[in-house]
Amino acid sequence: MDALGLLLEGFGHAFTPMNLLFVVIGCLLGTAVGVLPGLGSSMAVALLLPMTFALDPAAAFIMFAGVYFGGLFGDSTMAILLNTPGQASAIASTFEGHKMARAGRAPQALATAAIGAFIGGMISCIVVVFLAPALAIMSAEFGPAEYFALALFAFVATSSVVSDSVLKGLASLLIGLGLATIGIDSVSGAERFSFGVPQLFDGVSLITVTVAILALGEVFHVASRIRRDPTSRIMRSKGRPFLSRAEVREALPAWLRGTGIGLPFGVIPVGGADVPTFIAYSAERSLDRRRRHPKFGTGAIRGLAAPEAAGNATTGTAMGALLALGLPVSATAAIMLAAFRQYGLQPGPMLFERSPELVWGLLASFFIAMIVLLIINLPFAQLWAKLLLIPRPYLYGGIALMCGLGVFATSGSAFELVLLLGVGLLGFAMRRFDVPLAPLLIGMVLGPLAETSLRDALLSSGGDYSVFFAGPIPIVIYALLLGAIAISFLGRRRGARAEKAAAAEESKQSVDA
Amino acid sequence: MNATWWTGRSGLIIPAVLAAFCTYLLVGIFTMEVPAGTSMPGPKFFPALIVIAGYGVSVLLTVKYIRTPEIAEPATYNEYEDVSEQARAEAEAAARVKYRFFSDWVGVAWAAGGFLAFAVLLVPAGWIVSGALLFWCVARSIGSRRPLLDVAVALMMSSLVYLAFGVLLGLNLPSGVLGGL
Numbered sequence: 232m233d234a235l236g237l238l239l240e241g242f243g244h245a246f247t248p249m250n251l252l253f254v255v256i257g258c259l260l261g262t263a264v265g266v267l268p269g270l271g272s273s274m275a276v277a278l279l280l281p282m283t284f285a286l287d288p289a290a291a292f293i294m295f296a297g298v299y300f301g302g303l304f305g306d307s308t309m310a311i312l313l314n315t316p317g318q319a320s321a322i323a324s325t326f327e328g329h330k331m332a333r334a335g336r337a338p339q340a341l342a343t344a345a346i347g348a349f350i351g352g353m354i355s356c357i358v359v360v361f362l363a364p365a366l367a368i369m370s371a372e373f374g375p376a377e378y379f380a381l382a383l384f385a386f387v388a389t390s391s392v393v394s395d396s397v398l399k400g401l402a403s404l405l406i407g408l409g410l411a412t413i414g415i416d417s418v419s420g421a422e423r424f425s426f427g428v429p430q431l432f433d434g435v436s437l438i439t440v441t442v443a444i445l446a447l448g449e450v451f452h453v454a455s456r457i458r459r460d461p462t463s464r465i466m467r468s469k470g471r472p473f474l475s476r477a478e479v480r481e482a483l484p485a486w487l488r489g490t491g492i493g494l495p496f497g498v499i500p501v502g503g504a505d506v507p508t509f510i511a512y513s514a515e516r517s518l519d520r521r522r523r524h525p526k527f528g529t530g531a532i533r534g535l536a537a538p539e540a541a542g543n544a545t546t547g548t549a550m551g552a553l554l555a556l557g558l559p560v561s562a563t564a565a566i567m568l569a570a571f572r573q574y575g576l577q578p579g580p581m582l583f584e585r586s587p588e589l590v591w592g593l594l595a596s597f598f599i600a601m602i603v604l605l606i607i608n609l610p611f612a613q614l615w616a617k618l619l620l621i622p623r624p625y626l627y628g629g630i631a632l633m634c635g636l637g638v639f640a641t642s643g644s645a646f647e648l649v650l651l652l653g654v655g656l657l658g659f660a661m662r663r664f665d666v667p668l669a670p671l672l673i674g675m676v677l678g679p680l681a682e683t684s685l686r687d688a689l690l691s692s693g694g695d696y697s698v699f700f701a702g703p704i705p706i707v708i709y710a711l712l713l714g715a716i717a718i719s720f721l722g723r724r725r726g727a728r729a730e731k732a733a734a735a736e737e738s739k740q741s742v743d744a
Numbered sequence: 745m746n747a748t749w750w751t752g753r754s755g756l757i758i759p760a761v762l763a764a765f766c767t768y769l770l771v772g773i774f775t776m777e778v779p780a781g782t783s784m785p786g787p788k789f790f791p792a793l794i795v796i797a798g799y800g801v802s803v804l805l806t807v808k809y810i811r812t813p814e815i816a817e818p819a820t821y822n823e824y825e826d827v828s829e830q831a832r833a834e835a836e837a838a839a840r841v842k843y844r845f846f847s848d849w850v851g852v853a854w855a856a857g858g859f860l861a862f863a864v865l866l867v868p869a870g871w872i873v874s875g876a877l878l879f880w881c882v883a884r885s886i887g888s889r890r891p892l893l894d895v896a897v898a899l900m901m902s903s904l905v906y907l908a909f910g911v912l913l914g915l916n917l918p919s920g921v922l923g924g925l
Contacts, residue, residue: 398805402762405798409769412794416787419779423787424772447859454851454885459818459838624888625897628879631855635862635878636905640915648863656856657761663847664755664814682790689785 238360241591242598250293253286254596257297258304258603265305288574289589293596295567296550300352300600303546304608307344307539312337313630315446320542322672323508325445327527327534334530342474343482343532345608347539351490352601355547358494359554360594375688376698380705382681384712385509390670399666406657407674408681410435417679418686430646439638440675443651444668446634448658450627455659457623482536485515489537493544505676509669511541517715550597554578554590752813754846759802759809766798816846854885870920871910875902 244250286294303320310316311328324344331340390400413424414434425431474482489511496507515537519527527534553567571578582590621629638651661668692698700706773788773795818839858881865874879898880891888894910917 398801401801402758402805405794406765409765409794412791419782419787421776421778421787451852451855454855455847457887458848624883624886627886628883631882632875632879645863645867652859660757664758666758686785
């Protein structure tokens with residue numbers, strides 16, 4: 232129990248009154264930035280990075296831990312209440328979380344998210360403390376063929392297995408994949424699909440597309456229905472910030488499954504916590520289909536619990552990977568790496584030997600940050616939910632204003648705002664015709680990973696396609712994929728048959744009456 | 745309301761958008777200048793796969809909409825249990841009213857037009873003016889019936905945002921016509 236002893240020592244370092252104060256300040260600031268649409272935890276860390284240079288390294292990183300987790304919490308709060316996630320890892324939480332809020336269960340949804348994030352984060356921190364070396368070995372196993380299989384799995388799972396209409400899901404996915412190819416090609420340097428427009432050289436920003444599809448598209452959708460449809464007018468909020476025992480029982484397996492999905496992703500450089508959140512969401516949705524009364528689509532607590540837990544589990548192990556391997560797996564981790572270098576510290580195996588009090592103090596402050604956030608957020612869930620009591624016109628006016636602010640703040644160009652409007656109208660059309668939004672965002676996030684790994688694999692094999700089936704990991708992933716397709720196909724047929732039987736039963740009853 | 749051939753088939757816009765986007769990519773693939781010495785598979789490889797799949801899906805979606813139209817149904821509280829009888833009856837009554845278009849295009853036009861004006865005016869007119877205009881247009885599109893009060897609320901909101909983010913946090917928001925005052 233060497234690690235445990237060191238961790239306890241770390242708690243000793245972190246538990247000074249000044250450091251506790253820094254954690255609390257960091258949590259509050261992170262939450263404040265995270266609640267803005269378009270601004271997530273990576274933005275929070277970037278904005279507050281210069282502030283911490285005045286502090287000594289230990290205090291600075293302890294505050295960072297607070298800012299980072301606070302940003303994640305704040306982000307999911309707004310994703311749930313207003314459907315405006317600040318970064319990709321909160322997107323999966325909006326699908327069922329916002330439906331819960333609309334159905335009048337906003338405080339419960341916020342509590343589910345906070346507890347899920349807490350469970351995922353806690354378990355992953357414990358895993359990091361004991362298993363950092365083992366995680367390093369696992370990440371070395373992943374090459375281009377493995378990444379491609381993983382991306383393909385996510386594409387097929389979300390666009391065809393998960394959505395109700397396979398064709399609509401694929402249409403949405405393809406638009407997302409296409410949008411991701413715009414901009415300078417990173418491998419060859421060729422200019423792709425920008426037609427000489429300089430604002431497109433860097434590609435279409437994921438933040439712009441996310442805010443457009445989810446937030447602005449929602450504003451247009453509400454504008455198109457609110458005068459004709461009383462159900463879109465009311466957002467009831469019932470005052471119960473704590474979960475009932477039945478709700479906890481419903482959410483607990485999803486929290487744990489989400490954590491299990493999220494843990495391994497922290498050491499795989501696929502761009503952070505967004506991939507596992509989508510995979511956790513897809514997994515819960517496929518499980519839900521097989522239940523007697525599927526709950527997805529009406530605000531399923533499991534559809535929110537799993538991605539929240541997965542996202543924070545990944546975040547925890549990502550920090551472990553950063554400390555133990557010096558490997559930044561997400562934008563935020565990259566910013567933190569820059570901060571370490573600022574203090575003349577190089578993360579990696581040596582860091583544990585050279586400055587153990589810093590490393591273990593930081594790990595200890597992760598635990599403290601999460602407890603502080605849970606204490607801050609559970610009572611405040613009620614307060615945040617009060618946002619929904621603002622009169623509709625002003626609430627949506629404010630959302631539109633914040634969308635404009637978030638996108639203009641990150642890009643500084645009016646061109647990006649026009650792009651935001653165009654994609655927002657696409658998001659409106661997709662809502663109107665029941666085209667799922669998730670595949671588009673997944674295509675946008677994972678498209679570049681799929682493309683580079685596909686090309687790298689083919690380049691290194693000299694154009695030989697058998698490279699995709701060369702290792703055990705891709706074969707396992709493809710087998711899972713085929714299994715998922717078969718199960719969803721059978722489930723769909725069974726569902727259709729049950730519907731037919733129910734219709735026949737109903738018509739018989741009406742004849743009898 | 746007269747049902748035309750288009751009733752339930754307006755969703756054809758989705759395959760149309762997909763096909764148009766694929767054509768954009770196709771033109772881009774043909775006009776792309778690939779640097780010499782790029783080895784296979786080059787920068788055109790992956791987009792070409794997307795274009796092929798995209799045309800295929802848009803044809804299949806078109807066929808699907810032509811064969812089985814999807815008529816939009818106004819939402820009622822069918823899936824929710826804990827709704828008062830009065831609210832349920834109200835929603836069902838509203839759902840029976842027929843309109844020429846399913847969507848309220850006037851509302852969408854106010855919101856989208858407001859955003860376009862915001863995007864165009866932001867740099868010349870400044871954050872406070874254009875932000876207030878955006879807020880006012882969206883509030884109107886959501887059905888606010890008090891335009892004068894809205895002007896006051898909108899100006900207050902955009903000024904507050906300007907003070908909090910432009911002045912305190914140092915984000916670079918254009919000051920525009922009010923900058924000289």
